[in-house]
Amino acid sequence: MAYKDEQLIEEKVFKDPVHRYVHVKDRVIWDLIAAPEFQRLRRIKQLGTTNYTFHGAEHSRFNHSLGVYEIVRRIIYNFQGREHWNNDERLLCLCAALLHDLGHGPFSHSFEKVFKLDHEEYTQKIILGETKVHEILEQVEEGFAQKVADVIAKTYQNKLVVSLISSQIDADRMDYLQRDAYFTGVSYGHFDMERILRVMRPIEDQVVIKATGMHAVEDYIMSRYQMYWQVYFHPVTRSAEVILTKILHRAKYLYETKEFDFKLKPTHFISFFTGDVKLDEYLKLDEGIVSYYFQLWQEEDDEILRDLCERFMNRRLFKYVEFNPNLQMAEWMELYRLFSDAGIDPEYYLVVDSSSDLPYDFYRPGEEEERLPIHLLMPNGDLKELSRHSDIVESISGKKRTDHKLYFPKDLLESLPDEEKKIRIKEILYGQGELIDANESR
Template structure:
């Protein structure tokens, strides 16, 4: 028996709160789960700093990756007798689904922005590099790891395979919406996934949805819309992300200035230098980052010490609504006042913007063309979703953006120059907590 077809003596199951059970029968999948690189995902939270807003959001990339694998496994099971489905792609799909988030770093997107990293790049590097994951994948056949990396990089020749993991209605999105809703305790992310899986059909280059399942897809699209604005872009979570980002910026700046840390941050050095080796990247997880943040609460540098103490003890920045288009003069005036008050505006006055495009249709020639969701009509014709659904049409192509201005209210209260303090509070409209810039 070849490794590609080798099965476990019995089906192994992971008890899962979202899918009830995650089933593993393939020896390859079982061995991939056991690799150090995949086990590392237990130490990377799925939602970064969201647990400081929704205290239940402690789930990991490990949870989510198993969930995406399970959804793809079920989809493939449903496709078994479909003429457009190539059964030889089964193990490739399952492997790519399981490993799609392998390269996420601590606190994911916030960490990436500071150090100009790309988790998909590192996912591919882990799959193709000198790792246990690569060794396991190559047991299937030479070049199998490259195929998995190509699926994740969206360059694999079979676009149907890619669409299962990366499209506007893929296993990744379906799992994280349901999982994140469960762990945050909200109902916005709920939708009828079982119904969607039943009406999915494989076509030549993408998965389509039987027209009878349109309302389930509408529910999915609206769930995604609500989750982004009620959970993912929650202003308190963004406050924590702002502080996290500023901690990393400050530590990097101090290192570049030759600052003597009480304990040399050896795990960060390659990130500060912008030359990160794969083995160094893999070693850095959230437990290591928290360790340094804990230490940095005792540093001599006032800003680093304060920011770390805020993050570790959830003393977050306050915020006001802000419109960069019409209120930038207010920001510039506040910037000067913060300097005069002895508050470094680079760290204590931060504009944060979030935007989302819940659904879009195909626009040829655009930089990031989006493959739309197609409905399979009774006569065999394909119709783009927003052409059939008034609900989806109402939000198609509409990018919503939200801006907030974050600041430390407690430090403003300590400003000793009363005219400056009064002017800052007036511009921020600080009355109690305040929520609008003047």
């Protein structure tokens, strides 16, 4: 029997808190799960610093990847025998679903922003590079690894396959919304996935939803909206992200000056600091390694690095107020000057963070990154874009909500010896609205 068709003697199952069980019958999938590059995902948290706000959010990219695989497996099962579904694409879909997050680094998006990385690019590098994952995929057939990489890059010729893991209602989003809701303990992310899976239908270039399932999809869209603003963009989580980001910036700056001697050479970070990251170096850096350095950097000679690491490790987060620098440029410039004069480096201790999301946005031609919109399959066979048929979705479609916060260390301000500067800084900051203590807020 060819490797691509080989089945395990007995089906393997993973007990899962969201889907109850994750079922594995294909030898290829079982081997991919055992690959070192996939096992590494156990050491990458799904939600970065969110556990500083919701203490249960300790789940990993490994959990999520298995969940996405399981949803796609169930979708494919429902597609069997339907027009437009080619069962020859089954294994490709399962592999792409399982491996779609393979390239995430420690603390994911914060890490990417500092070092200008793209986890999707690294996912493709791992799949196509000299890795165990690549070796397994090429055993399926020559060029199979490239097909998987193309699906993840959204360039694969069969757009129906791509839409399963990258559209407005894909397996990726359906898993992380439910999984993140479960582990954070909130109720916002729950929706009737069973109903959505039952009403999914394959057409030539995408998955569509039977019109009778529209209300389940509306519930999904609103769940996504609530999760973004109540969990993913939570200001306390962002406070921890701000400190994390500034630690990495400071360490990079100290390395680049060539005048600072780290007590422990930052070996694992050097290629990231220089912008020349080899694949094997990327794979060696996980959250355990990063936390090890942060723990030791609490004893470094640089006061800023030492302070930021101590704050991050012990959850002494920055306070925050509502502040829009686009509308308050004069206040921003004055604050920047006052912080500098007071000896508090504003580059590290005065940070504006903005978050925005489009809860549902239909396709706009020319926007390459835009995910496919959700289409309803009407009883007469016509397709209708969701927001044109749903009043609920239409009311939020294309509407961009943006939130601005200004983060700063209140304890450093309170210890300022210059009362005049302290009073003026407080007047500007506290004049913007209620001061929020991120260490007490949940």
